[in-house]
Amino acid sequence: MNKSIPTEIERFDLSARIQHICLFTTFLLLAFTGWGLKYAYVEPSSAWINIWGGARIAGIIHRIAGIGMLCTFLYHQFYLLNLWRKKDLRLTVVPMPKDVMDLIQNFMYYLGLSREKPKFGKFTYLQKFDYWAVYWGMVIIGTSGLFLAFPVPASYLFPTWSLPWIWDTLFTMHSDESLLAIVFILFIHFYNEHLRSDVFPMNWMWLTGKISVEELKHKHPLEYERLFGKNAGQGKR
Template identity: 75%
Template structure:
């Protein structure tokens, strides 16, 4: 959360200090964990919707009148949210930004240039190259 607020303060102009991200920044972490959140929501609601007879034995009849509507909304809205998130947020941040356009090749090669590491993940750069980077200065 500190990285998020530091980044917002930098972009808004409140702080002149650039965020000091490690190996993964908060956007990449959110991108990673969103998959598991989505799998849980879609998986759980999908199982309930796929096996209505079994679910009707587990829950009382008074709860089923509104539960199917809630489960359907959870399932469909999470799917829509995942599609919109991937198309806009993920593709822009990881592939279509002006500094990596037309595509960031890290996902194909698994390699990051030293300049990209220094610019986007300065804490990781300092961890890997620490004193070596400052010896030339």
Template identity: 60%
Template sequence: MNKETLEYQRFNVTERIQHVIMLTTFLLLSFTGWALKYPEQTVEHSSWLVKIWGGAKNAGIVHRIAGITMLLDFVWHVFYLGYMLSTGKMKIRKDTTIIPLPKDVIDAIKNILYFLGIGKEKPQFGRFSYIHKFDYWAVFWGMGIIGLSGLFLAFPVQSSYFFPSWSVNWIWEVISIMHSDEALLAIVFILFWHFYNEHLKWNKFPMSMTWITGKISIEDMKHEHPLEYKLEFGNKGDNK
């Protein structure tokens, strides 16, 4: 914690770099993917999306490079987690873990009841609320479907050895639909779930700076992560 500015270091520089790479590649994949999905002149606004990248070929190259970079970033993150846990720099505690717990289900129900005016008490969150956990683990789900199908589509000749001959008439269409539809779901999810919860809420608008600085104010920490605040500072933090 920085005593002068009363801020708490929530994310270190490695975690922020991983997030920036994920953000950048996600945007590149979204724009190039949409352009490649609807390149026809008859689809409104789609033709200029392809022209921005210098044509479908260039858009495809950027799309593949961004996709591979995202996958490498994801692998880096997984190994990073393993390193942090194995060295004891990261510990699994119920009030700080990103792992979903039964409490998260209870918190979600409490939050819904509170918003509906039925419940009188808001749930108390630790380092990560059920919203953060859903947001985080959705990446693992997406990487499994979008990432794997993307690799198949990027390297069709090599991938064809994994599929039996009787599936050749339909397997590529299924993979293409999986890749495209899951990508669309990811874009909608990021726009309406992640962006709202992390940037567009009234107390964070127009943007939370935590993803850049890695810091959160003590007042915000008390309000948004009271269980983590008590764990880190206990009663001493009440005098801050």
């Protein structure tokens, strides 16, 4: 109450913002070039791949972007380690039982069964899902991608009994999970951060890293309370 409340606070530091830019740049390059290969027999894939310089160049772009994304991912692990070393690491993005309750509460609110919106912490369950989806993608798409990019060394690692199905399985993992990632980003991420009426045309947080305290209070009330106390700002109304 006594603390003065700023108009905005930093939600993502510079390093996190740069990581986000690297991640979405490589993601888009991978999606654009990979899509043409996944749907090679659906026109206008050939014309689309020609825009990217033909199949050979598109393949090189895809590989470079893939390695770029893996590097970004590795860098993020060091970033987390560093936060932990500086005792700045909060486990705000770890899924909790509360997230399940929030999901149920949110659907009840959507359907008009409850007038109460769930009170989210620093990250909503969808944001947590979004974050961990990257880990899932790295494990499934990243490893299969590495194997597919370097098939000869990869073949040395595979046991003989796996050979009749391993390549087809790797291909499916790489291609189907990429589609999942693309559709997830297209729907959830684009909707929440671009199209939603309160952020259109985009949420500028990716550049500024800042969130207004007003928005924080509405979208992440528990985080607001943690920072400024439960009754903070009451007088303003």
